[in-house]
Amino acid sequence: MRSETQPTRGAVTDWELFVEHMPYVETRDDVRFVFRNEERCRVLYPAPTQDE
DSSP: GGGGOOTTTTSSOOHOOOHHHOOOOHHHHHHHHHHHHHHHHHHHHHOOOOTT
């Protein structure tokens, strides 16, 4: 899964650069919203461990 390879918070990631190059502000905002919600979901619903 990609989350294990992402840099720590505050570092510039590939997806942030990808979003910055989108031609429409509304699209950039929507994509940022999706990524932010994905991060929140990971915190609220962590992946189950093998013990579970």
